[in-house]
Structure formats: C-alpha cells, structure tokens
Amino acid sequence: MSERLQAGDTAPAFTLPDADGNQVSLADHLGRKVIVYFYPAALTPGCTTQACDFTDNLEVFSGAGYDVIGVSPDKPEKLGKFRETEDLKVTLVSDVDKAVLEAYGAYGEKKLYGKTVVGVIRSTVVVDEQGKVEHALYNVKATGHVAKLLRDLKIATA
Template sequence: MTERVILEPAQPAPDFSLPDQDGATRSLADFRGRRVILFVYPAAMTPGCTTEACDFRDSVASLEAAGYQLLGLSPDPVDKLARFAERDSLDYPLLSDPDREVLTAYGAFGEKKNYGRIVQGVIRSTFVIDEEGRIAHALYNVKATGHVARVRKLLGLDAA
C-alpha cells in the first residue's frame, strides 16, 4: 500500500486536465492568475455531497466576486455529474476523475474510516490554490455540513 500524499501550503498543486459535466476539458493551468477552490466529494447525488455542493452553489457569486474559481471533483462519470448539476442547479464546473489519479495526487483518495471500518475511498477535502498554482490551504476529512461557512471564514470573506 502506498503512503497517501498530504499536500502542504506553498507546495505546487498537482496539475490536471479532466472533463466537466458538459464534457469540456478543464485544466488547472487554465485558471493560472486566479485563485481556485477545489472541493472533493465522494459521490454526486448523495445527501452529504448534495448539501456541500448546494452550499458552495449558494456562495459561488460571492466567491467569484472575491476572485475565486470554484471547482468540484469526484470519481463520478460525466453523465452522472451532468444530472447532478441539472438537478441541483450547480453552475460551476464539476470534474470527473473515474481513474482517481487526480484524487490520489491530491491525497483525497485512500484509506479512511467508514462506520468504524477502514476502507479505500474518496476523502472529502477542499484545496485553496493561489494565483501561481500553489496550495494555500489543504483541508482533509472535512464534514459536509457547515464546511462552506468555515472555508469562507478561513478566506476572510465572513467575520470569524
């Protein structure tokens, strides 16, 4: 078993090129010069992931106004992401990583506890990437509920 990567601030963010829910290829390099919030969730259309994605949706305008590009990332296939985006009016890119290569590069796939058992899976995480493509914040094992509010406080967008 390989050791899981844990990204640290100031490290280069692993680059990627992945399809979004519309089939368009999105690369991290496309967003150079902008700050990026990349949130990783285990599975589209599940209760926790829907809560988190909709909380981000409700904050997307203010995040963009503050200079952030929001991206969601999961191992779901493009067609499932398209249904998720349509069903919940998610108006930001949802990236598909069925091979889990990008998830693994970010340390967001590996061993985790699920109901007391150790399993392999997606680790709910959020990464804030600066304008130069470096990790500003790497948040692992986050809870879906209330997470967006914590991210907004961390970024200084809301009062602490």
C-alpha cells in the same frame, strides 16, 4: 496511500472532463485563486449539501477572486444529472481513474461508520494565483464546510 499536500506545495496540474465533456484544466485558472474540492459521489445527501452550499456562495467566492471546481470519480453523465437535478452552478469534473484524487491526497484509507475503507476523502485544497497550495483541508464535513471556508479565507458575506 497518497501524500497529503501542504501549504506551499505546487498544486498538481490536471485536465479533466466536466459534465458536458469539455476539458477543464487547473492551468486555465492561473491568475485567480481556485478552490478545488473533492467529494465521494454525486447525488448523495452529504455531497449534495456541499455542492449546493458552494453554488449558493459562488458569487461571494467569485467576487473575492476564487473559482470553484468540484472533483469526484463520477462519470461526466452522472455529473450532468447531478447539476440538472440540484441546479448546481459550480464546475464539476470527472476523475474516473482517480489519478487527480490521489495526486491531491484525497483518495485513500478513511473511517466510514467505524470501519476502515478505501475511498474518496472529502477534502478541499485552495490554490493561489501562481498554482501553489494555500490551504489543504482533509476529512472536512459536508455540512458547514463552506461557511467555515468563508471564515477561514476571511471572505465577507453580505
């Protein structure tokens, strides 16, 4: 079971392929804040709701100085299909071997329908301009999470 991150920790560096096979690195975003969110599977109802919420609010986050990166264990091809099917604008990256999910504490035991299973823990980590963890949120809900994040980060919406 991986350790959960805390505010003040250095965010684990990563470079992962996006839906088009291009490499996306956390280091590419130094100087901007980054919302890294972890979700179990593309093209599932909860993950679609969450990805669409992030897409719908991408300009608001961007205007407040935040980039958004979604991470799942899906292959890049599936992420491409997810992006096309749902017209997503957020950057989606593939962590097939789950190394980044584990480094961020977003993979491990969780409750699913009352059973303990091992899998992706829906999580969001906010990284500051210097690469430090500002907020680490675990077991977040797919629905309403983006609205709560906007409130918690004190980002004004139109």
